Amino acid sequence: MEENISPxxxxxxxxxLIRSIEWSEGRVRWVNTLKLPWEEEIVExxxxxxxxxxxxxxxxxxxxxxxxxxxxxxALAATKLEEDDVRRLxxxxxxxxxxxxxxxxxxxxxxxxxxxxxxVIRREYSSADELRKYVIAExxxxxxxxxxxxxxxxxxxxxxxxxxxxxxxxCNAGALATVAFGTALGVIRAAWYxxxxxxxxxxxxxxxxxxARLTVWELMKEGIPVRLITDNMVGYVMSRGLVSKVxxxxxxxxxxxxxxxxxxxxxxxxxxxxxxxxxxxAAPTSTIDYESKVEDxxxxxxxxxxxxxxxxxxxxxxxxxxxxxxAFDITPxxxxxxxxxxxxIATKPYDSSLARFxxx
Ligand code: MRU
Numbered sequence: 001m002e003e004n005i006s007p008x009x010x011x012x013x014x015x016x017l018i019r020s021i022e023w024s025e026g027r028v029r030w031v032n033t034l035k036l037p038w039e040e041e042i043v044e045x046x047x048x049x050x051x052x053x054x055x056x057x058x059x060x061x062x063x064x065x066x067x068x069x070x071x072x073x074x075a076l077a078a079t080k081l082e083e084d085d086v087r088r089l090x091x092x093x094x095x096x097x098x099x100x101x102x103x104x105x106x107x108x109x110x111x112x113x114x115x116x117x118x119x120v121i122r123r124e125y126s127s128a129d130e131l132r133k134y135v136i137a138e139x140x141x142x143x144x145x146x147x148x149x150x151x152x153x154x155x156x157x158x159x160x161x162x163x164x165x166x167x168x169x170x171c172n173a174g175a176l177a178t179v180a181f182g183t184a185l186g187v188i189r190a191a192w193y194x195x196x197x198x199x200x201x202x203x204x205x206x207x208x209x210x211x212a213r214l215t216v217w218e219l220m221k222e223g224i225p226v227r228l229i230t231d232n233m234v235g236y237v238m239s240r241g242l243v244s245k246v247x248x249x250x251x252x253x254x255x256x257x258x259x260x261x262x263x264x265x266x267x268x269x270x271x272x273x274x275x276x277x278x279x280x281x282a283a284p285t286s287t288i289d290y291e292s293k294v295e296d297x298x299x300x301x302x303x304x305x306x307x308x309x310x311x312x313x314x315x316x317x318x319x320x321x322x323x324x325x326x327a328f329d330i331t332p333x334x335x336x337x338x339x340x341x342x343x344x345i346a347t348k349p350y351d352s353s354l355a356r357f358x359x360x
Contacts, residue, residue, distance in 0.1 A: 031176065062107075161198060169184050238274075253283060
């Protein structure tokens with residue numbers, strides 16, 4: 001957070017921080033984002049399978065949040081499985097990791113977090129309890145690191161924000177997509193609480209309406225000025241000079257600088273480029289995929305009824321119509337002005353600027 005923020009404001013921010021996920025004594029609690037903004041439902045479980053289902057159903061969603069939730073689900077399994085034999089406990093925990101890997105295919109943070117936990121599972125242990133202790137410790141480390149990474153992204157990114165900016169954001173890259181604070185919304189929060197008078201334009205983000213339901217809810221809770229538009233208004237607002245910057249999150253960033261994020265991000269990037277509006281991506285380095293090529297990335301195809309209906313409730317079309325429902329798209333590096341991470345800001349060429357963050 002900015003150094004010039006007053007202690008009173010800092011306290012205010014901290015007290016307002018939304019914790020989307022929490023761990024407490026062998027139980028995981030989360031805000032069910034499917035119910036927002038109508039109901040602030042908290043779900044609690046000691047069952048790793050229930051967490052896997054919550055990720056699949058998008059009760060827990062957003063790249064960093066699903067990585068953390070998956071790690072905590074493995075910690076739940078470690079706590080719950082009554083197994084004294086180290087090898088057998090290791091096998092069962094690897095089984096839980098494999099189940100969690102199948103929950104959603106696109107956000108790389110899920111695989112990053114599970115890889116970390118699996119590496120801990122596979123070490124040598126003298127007892128099952130020692131194994132349990134290290135698995136839980138690793139999951140909690142991933143949890144705490146996420147909060148810290150988001151705070152730093154905010155601090156780094158807020159330097160790019162000017163007093164008076166109107167920032168357009170897409171989907172929800174906020175506290176509800178991370179453990180707390182958010183990536184794109186972390187930058188917006190840090191700028192706002194450092195005293196910059198900014199405004200936000202949130203796109204509704206069809207079909208699951210994460211912008212309308214979650215981003216608006218988060219920002220209004222803190223009194224950060226926000227206006228909602230439908231996805232097809234982005235060109236109009238940019239052509240009228242109403243947007244000074246775009247900041248979005250990411251589900252996966254490839255080393256040449258391809259940004260995989262919520263469907264509609266690419267359209268916004270093309271429009272931003274045409275209208276010479278800076279297009280920033282804010283993400284922790286856990287979102288950088290140093291291995292995959294663009295053709296390897298699986299774009300999640302979700303239930304067609306998400307498109308045929310409003311939030312799986314009212315049909316807005318002929319119920320049998322054929323539809324497409326890709327959940328993410330790919331923005332090429334040339335459209336990305338800069339990538340804001342907790343380790344600093346990367347600019348083109350991204351292969352060298354992102355490589356700097358790999359082992360630093
Ligand atoms: O399908 P979702 O809601 O999980 O998609 C989320 C996004 O696309 C976010 O923009 C992304 O995960 C970044 S969150 C900090």
